Amino acid sequence: MDPYLLWVAxxxxxxHADIIPIEDxxxxxxxAHCHAASPEDVETAISAAHDTYKSGIWxxxxxxxxxxxxxxxxxxxxxxxxxxxxxxSKQTGRVIREMNAQVPSLTxxxxxxxSLLRVEERSVLPTMGKLHNFVDRIxxxxxxxxxxxxxxxxxxxxxxxxALAAGNSVVIKPSELTPLTTLLLAKILGRxxxxxxxxxVLPGYGAITGKALVEHxxxxxxxxxxxxxxxxxxxxxxGGNLAKYTAELGGKAPLxxxxxxxxxxxxxxxxxxxxxxxxxxxxxxxxxxxxxSILEEVVQKLTAKIEGITRRIGAPSNSESMMGPLISxxxxxxVENLVEEALNGGNAISLTGANRMAxxxxxxGSKFDKGYFYQPTLLISQDKANNSIVKTTIWRGEAxxxxxxxxxxxxxxxxxxxxxxxxxxxxxxxxxxxxSQSFRVSEQIHAGITWVNTHHRNDPSSPWGGATSxxxxxxxxxxxxxxxxxTTKSVIINYADPEESLAMDDWFGDGSKxxxxx
Numbered sequence: 001m002d003p004y005l006l007w008v009a010x011x012x013x014x015x016h017a018d019i020i021p022i023e024d025x026x027x028x029x030x031x032a033h034c035h036a037a038s039p040e041d042v043e044t045a046i047s048a049a050h051d052t053y054k055s056g057i058w059x060x061x062x063x064x065x066x067x068x069x070x071x072x073x074x075x076x077x078x079x080x081x082x083x084x085x086x087x088x089s090k091q092t093g094r095v096i097r098e099m100n101a102q103v104p105s106l107t108x109x110x111x112x113x114x115s116l117l118r119v120e121e122r123s124v125l126p127t128m129g130k131l132h133n134f135v136d137r138i139x140x141x142x143x144x145x146x147x148x149x150x151x152x153x154x155x156x157x158x159x160x161x162x163a164l165a166a167g168n169s170v171v172i173k174p175s176e177l178t179p180l181t182t183l184l185l186a187k188i189l190g191r192x193x194x195x196x197x198x199x200x201v202l203p204g205y206g207a208i209t210g211k212a213l214v215e216h217x218x219x220x221x222x223x224x225x226x227x228x229x230x231x232x233x234x235x236x237x238x239g240g241n242l243a244k245y246t247a248e249l250g251g252k253a254p255l256x257x258x259x260x261x262x263x264x265x266x267x268x269x270x271x272x273x274x275x276x277x278x279x280x281x282x283x284x285x286x287x288x289x290x291x292x293s294i295l296e297e298v299v300q301k302l303t304a305k306i307e308g309i310t311r312r313i314g315a316p317s318n319s320e321s322m323m324g325p326l327i328s329x330x331x332x333x334x335v336e337n338l339v340e341e342a343l344n345g346g347n348a349i350s351l352t353g354a355n356r357m358a359x360x361x362x363x364x365g366s367k368f369d370k371g372y373f374y375q376p377t378l379l380i381s382q383d384k385a386n387n388s389i390v391k392t393t394i395w396r397g398e399a400x401x402x403x404x405x406x407x408x409x410x411x412x413x414x415x416x417x418x419x420x421x422x423x424x425x426x427x428x429x430x431x432x433x434x435x436s437q438s439f440r441v442s443e444q445i446h447a448g449i450t451w452v453n454t455h456h457r458n459d460p461s462s463p464w465g466g467a468t469s470x471x472x473x474x475x476x477x478x479x480x481x482x483x484x485x486x487t488t489k490s491v492i493i494n495y496a497d498p499e500e501s502l503a504m505d506d507w508f509g510d511g512s513k514x515x516x517x518x
Contacts, residue, residue: 003033004179006041006203007186009048010196015041017208020176025093025325026316028370032091034179037202042171042212045200049142049169050218052197059139059167063117066165070114072192074107080188084181088153091178093324093372094277095316106157112460113165116482129516130496137486139167140220140244144213146206146234147182148225149175149327150280150400155225156182158476161460163223164194166485171200171219173210177327179203206230211237219243221485225282227398228424228470235473246474246484248282248465250398251426254419255285255455256441258412259293261431265453267301270404273429273455275309275376278323279402280331282471283427283449283456286399289418292408299351299380299406306352306376313373314363321363325372326401332356332372335401338394342379342405346392353377353403376402384408387418396422412437416444425468429455448475 003019005012015035022032037045053059058066077084085099125133145159152174163170174182179201186201202209214222214237221244224234228250238245255273257266273285290298314321326332336356342348353375357368381389387407389395395405409415419428428447432438438452448467451457458464458477465475474484494501504516 001032003035004183004203006035006037007183007199007201008041008045009052009200010190010194010198015202015204017041017204020179020203020205022091022180023177023328024090025327026366026371026373028329028372032180034183034203036176036204037173037209038204039208039212041202042209042216045171045202046142046213046216046218048197049171049200052195053139053141053169055197057195058169058198059141061167063120066167067114067117069193070110070117070161070165073189073194074110074114076188076192077110077185078104078107080184084153084184087184088181089316089324091180092149092152093316093327095321095324096319097321098276098324100319102151102154106154109157109161109460113161113482116479117165125490127492130494130500132493132495134491136489136491137166137483138489140485140487141168142216142218143168143170143221143223143485144216144219145170145172146210146213146222146224146226147172147174149177150277152178153181153185156185158460158464158481159223159225160185160189160199162481163485164189164198166482168221168485169198171202171213173202173204173213176203176205210234214238215241217241221245223247225249231472244484246476247472248426248476249470249472250424251282251284251466251471252287252396252398252422252424253283253285253427253429253447254287254289254422254445255429256415256419256431257288257290257294257298258415258430258432258434258437259291260434260437261294261453262433263294263297263301266431267298267305269429269431269453269455270302271305271309274404275306275323275402276456278326278374279376280327280400281456284400285427285429285455286404287395287418287422288404288406289415290406290408291415292410295384295406295408299378302406303351303378306378309376310353312363313357314361315366318364318366323376323402326374327372329372331400332374335374335399335403338397338399339377339379339403342389342392342394346394347382347388348379348392348405349382351378351380354379374401374403378404378406380406390418390421398424412441416441420444420446423468423470424466426466426471427451427456
């Protein structure tokens with residue numbers, strides 16, 4: 001099969017950097033190749049984006065026209081869902097049952113921002129005198145978006161929809177591990193009516209393609225989803241160019257289970273929050289904090305739930321498979337090292353899991369040996385009374401894998417302290433049927449998103465961002481995301497008649513009559 005091409009200003013073209021091999025993480029096989037963008041390709045794409053922005057074909061198009069195009073994007077995406085599902089599962093290793101649930105929901109982002117365009121109102125400010133002061137929102141210009149491997153299509157749509165709605169020209173760099181569905185999405189958007197030059201997709205490596213993109217002086221905003229350290233480095237570059245910056249970065253989400261919780265529902269919630277996408281999400285519930293009076297029951301039921309998941313792991317293409325592999329051997333080694341450190345030096349024990357999967361699947365006979373499958377794992381302190389596990393690296397650091405750590409607490413204050421014992425502040429979960437407690441605790445947890453009796457809910461209207469710098473800057477979704485892709489323009493019109501204006505505005509006329517200021 002010929003390598004996938006870049007998408008530059010509405011057309012496919014070859015890249016001028018190394019060809020990227022695309023690996024199936026379930027088998028370790030290279031199933032596709034993709035062109036990578038060189039700094040020269042970056043210059044071509046950004047120049048085209050800037051020229052298109054200045055032309056006004058999209059940036060000054062009526063909001064109703066842009067809304068129509070976004071709605072067409074949703075319709076064409078919907079018609080191509082089977083192709084997107086198969087390709088997304090293949091490149092990420094995510095199981096088909098997850099993709100069948102996630103991919104059809106993505107049309108909501110285009111529909112939401114189309115609707116926002118149709119109903120957005122302009123402010124008229126209460127100025128002094130006979131002045132009419134209204135405020136418009138205008139697009140920024142050329143914006144760069146950098147997306148990760150774990151939700152390549154979802155995160156691309158979350159960023160593209162508000163940026164395009166606002167009228168910007170967008171250059172997006174998907175992860176070199178999972179670029180294929182973003183390239184397919186670009187073709188869909190082109191067919192929907194997004195003009196040539198408005199959107200480019202440049203796969204490539206961060207040190208080459210990403211660096212050239214974020215350093216470019218014509219870029220007015222950088223929006224990145226990724227790790228905290230890379231996000232800090234990109235933020236420094238964007239700040240040096242005085243470009244706007246949004247970043248959704250690391251997470252280490254706590255999930256608190258109180259004695260008043262429905263334990264079976266909480267266990268289901270933990271399993272979903274922890275093992276969806278094989279734990280490779282920024283809001284994965286990796287720190288499970290349970291009231292000691294119910295700790296044994298929760299751990300027992302959670303262990304049984306995890307063992308049930310493990311028995312039903314198979315090929316991602318199998319609709320009955322519960323969980324897929326990690327994205328790469330590098331990621332697998334990272335998870336293995338963190339678990340080994342906790343078991344050997346962190347006074348932790350594993351109640352289930354803690355090993356790379358080998359042999360054949362009992363579900364469908366598929367082989368695990370060449371893929372990057374890791375058992376869903378539950379770790380707990382050997383010394384439960386002292387919660388010694390909270391001193392381990394895996395309690396504090398982002399594993400990005402199917403590993404959860406359980407700690408107990410006696411009081412609400414202890415639970416909140418354990419939840420906030422992290423540099424991250426992206427997502428958190430609370431399980432309790434006590435309404436007062438749910439409000440009281442949610443107000444004290446340092447997280448940008450807190451779920452009560454549910455987890456990982458995500459709607460286009462609901463802001464998604466961190467409460468601490470380690471988890472990012474700014475927010476995705478909602479009106480805030482749209483506004484972050486715009487700048488305000490204040491227009492002040494004097495509607496006084498000429499005689500009144502002459503009387504009040506002749507600053508340098510004869511005499512000492514009163515004149516206005518401001």
